[in-house]
Amino acid sequence: MSEYTLEARGLRKSFGALSVTDxxxxxxxxxxxxxxxxxxxxxxxTLVGLLSGVIRPSSGQVFLGGRDVTRDQPAVRTxxxxxxxxxxxxxFSDMTVIENLYxxxxxxxxxxxxxxxxxxxxxxxxxxxxAVIDRMGLAECAQKKVSELAYGHQRLVEIAMAxxxxxxxxxxxxxxxxxxxxxxAVLVDVxxxxxxxxxxLIIEHDMxxxxxxxxxxTVLVAGRVLLEGPIGAxxxxxxxxxxxxxxxxxxxxxxxxx
Amino acid sequence: xxxxxxxxxxxxxYRFSTYELIPFAVAIAFYFVLPDYLxxxxxxxxxAIFALSLDLVIGYAGIVTLGHSVFFGIGAYSAALLxxxxxxxxxxxxxxAAAVAxxxxxxxxxxxxxxxxxxxIMVTLGVASVVSEAANKLSWLTGGNDGLPxxxxxxxxxxxxxxxxxxxxxxxxLAWLFVxxxxxxxxxxxxxxxxxxxxxxxxxxxxxxxxxVLSQLVAVYALSAGVAGVAGALYAQSxxxxxLEALSVDQGVFALAMIVLSGIGRLYGAIVGAVVYMVVxxxxxxxxxxxxxxxxxxxxxxxxxxSKGGILGALxxxxxxxxxxxxxxx
Numbered sequence: 005m006s007e008y009t010l011e012a013r014g015l016r017k018s019f020g021a022l023s024v025t026d027x028x029x030x031x032x033x034x035x036x037x038x039x040x041x042x043x044x045x046x047x048x049x050t051l052v053g054l055l056s057g058v059i060r061p062s063s064g065q066v067f068l069g070g071r072d073v074t075r076d077q078p079a080v081r082t083x084x085x086x087x088x089x090x091x092x093x094x095x096f097s098d099m100t101v102i103e104n105l106y107x108x109x110x111x112x113x114x115x116x117x118x119x120x121x122x123x124x125x126x127x128x129x130x131x132x133x134x135a136v137i138d139r140m141g142l143a144e145c146a147q148k149k150v151s152e153l154a155y156g157h158q159r160l161v162e163i164a165m166a167x168x169x170x171x172x173x174x175x176x177x178x179x180x181x182x183x184x185x186x187x188x189a190v191l192v193d194v195x196x197x198x199x200x201x202x203x204x205l206i207i208e209h210d211m212x213x214x215x216x217x218x219x220x221x222t223v224l225v226a227g228r229v230l231l232e233g234p235i236g237a238x239x240x241x242x243x244x245x246x247x248x249x250x251x252x253x254x255x256x257x258x259x260x261x262x
Numbered sequence: 263x264x265x266x267x268x269x270x271x272x273x274x275x276y277r278f279s280t281y282e283l284i285p286f287a288v289a290i291a292f293y294f295v296l297p298d299y300l301x302x303x304x305x306x307x308x309x310a311i312f313a314l315s316l317d318l319v320i321g322y323a324g325i326v327t328l329g330h331s332v333f334f335g336i337g338a339y340s341a342a343l344l345x346x347x348x349x350x351x352x353x354x355x356x357x358x359a360a361a362v363a364x365x366x367x368x369x370x371x372x373x374x375x376x377x378x379x380x381x382x383i384m385v386t387l388g389v390a391s392v393v394s395e396a397a398n399k400l401s402w403l404t405g406g407n408d409g410l411p412x413x414x415x416x417x418x419x420x421x422x423x424x425x426x427x428x429x430x431x432x433x434x435x436l437a438w439l440f441v442x443x444x445x446x447x448x449x450x451x452x453x454x455x456x457x458x459x460x461x462x463x464x465x466x467x468x469x470x471x472x473x474x475v476l477s478q479l480v481a482v483y484a485l486s487a488g489v490a491g492v493a494g495a496l497y498a499q500s501x502x503x504x505x506l507e508a509l510s511v512d513q514g515v516f517a518l519a520m521i522v523l524s525g526i527g528r529l530y531g532a533i534v535g536a537v538v539y540m541v542v543x544x545x546x547x548x549x550x551x552x553x554x555x556x557x558x559x560x561x562x563x564x565x566x567x568x569s570k571g572g573i574l575g576a577l578x579x580x581x582x583x584x585x586x587x588x589x590x591x592x
Binding site for chain 2: 056077078080087088094095096097098099100102103106107110111112118120121123126129130133146147169
C-alpha cells in the first residue's frame, strides 16, 4: 500500500501541437482536502478527465491506492472508489431524482445483473437513496424529473450521485458553479461533513469555498503546476495573485459579486 | 417514513395494471368468435414475440439493430433440425432453439455491442445479409432454396395434437407469448432493467458510476436473442416448414416498423404493433396482392407524423387530456 491514495506521475496530454497537460505531478494522501485552482483554460477539467479515465494521457501514469490504473477504464476506477462529478451537469435527465440515485446506489450494491426482483421492492437500495436525498436537502424535488429541476438543484443532484457511490477518492469539478448563494450552505456542510478518510480533490473558482474546505492547493497555469503547498501559503503567494487571484478578485469586484 | 416512488416509472412498472389483461382477454375472445382465422392469430402471436424481443434491445437498452432476423432464423432452423433428427417434443425444442440463439448472441455481442448508432445499424444489417446468403449456400444443412419441409412435432404435453383447424397451434403460441411477456416484464422492471434504461439515456455517466455497461448490454442482447429464437421455433412448429424467408433481413425491418408504429419501449407496444401490422397486411393483401405494402407505408407515415409515441403514445396523450378535462369540470 502506497503512502498516497491518488497519485499522478508526469501526466501529459496534448491535442496536436496544443499541450493541455504538461508533466503534472500530483500526490494526495488519504483524507487530503486538496484544491486545484488556476485560470480558465489551465487544463483543470482535462486533469480530472485524465484522473477519472475519461481521457487517455499521452504519457505518464495514474496510481490509485498504489496501483497503476493508467490503462483501466473509468468504470473500473469507479469500482475501486474513484468518483468524479461534472462541471456541467451530466445526469439521466428523463428520469426522476430518485431514479438517478437508484442507478448509483444500485450499482454500488451490485444489483446491475439482478434481473428478477422488482426494482421498486429493493428496500436496501431505496433506503440509501432516501438517506442521500435527505442529506442533500433534495426531498422536495425527489419525485421530479431532473430536466424539470432548477439548475442549482441539478447541481446538488450531481453531487448526490457521487456521494451515493460512497467514494474513497472524490473529484469535485466546480461543485459550486451554478448553485445559488442561498443553497451554497448545503454544499459546504456536505463537503465539511465528509468522512475524514475520504480523499478530496476540488476544482473551484469560489475562493471563499476553497479556503473553507481545502488544506492544500495546487495552482495550474497553462497545463503546468505553478505552485503547490498549504492553502495559506498558496493564497499568499504573489505569483499566484499575479496570474490568477488578482484577476479573479478584480472580476468579482466588477461583477459586484460576494 | 419510506420513500415515495410513485412518480418514478422505472421503479414501479413491476405493479400489474388491469389494462394488461386486455390483450389476453381479446386473444381468448378471438379464439371463440373467429375460429376460421386462427392461423392468422397464430402468426400474430409469433410475430408479437419477435417484435417483443426487438423492443427489449431497442426500446430499453437503446441497441438499434437491423439484424435480429438472424436470431429468429437460428431459432427456426434449430427447431427444424431437431425435428429432422428425431426430436419432436415441442416445448423442449423451443427452449433448445432459444438457447442456441442466445449462444450466438453471447458470441457476437461482445464485438458488435462496442458499436453505436449508424455503424451498429450498418454492421448488424451486413451480418444479417451475410448469414442469410450463407444459409442459402449451406444447402446440406438448411435445404437451401427448398428449405426444410414436412416437419413433424409431437402433440403438446403428449395430449394436444396439432390439429388441422389450428386450435392447438394458436393456444400454444398464445401461451408462449404470455410466458415471454411475463419474463420480459420481470426483467425490465428489475434493477438490471433500470440500469439498461440508464445506459440508453446516458452511457458515459453509467460508466462513471461504475456500471459494467458492455456486459449488461451483452446480457440483454442474449436474452432478446433467446426470445427471438422462441419466435423462430414457434414459426417452424406452426408451419411445419422452415425456408430462407425465416432468415430474411425484411423480418427485422418489419418488426422495427411494428414497434415504432405502436410505441417503443413498452412491451405491450410490440403486441399492439404486431396485431395492427398483421391485420392491415392481411386485409391489404386481400385488396391487392401486389401493392399491399402501400397501406403499411401510409399508416407508418401518418402515425410517425402525428404521434411521437406511436399508437399507444397517442392513447396516453388522449387519456391524459380527458383526465385534465374531467378535473377542470369538477
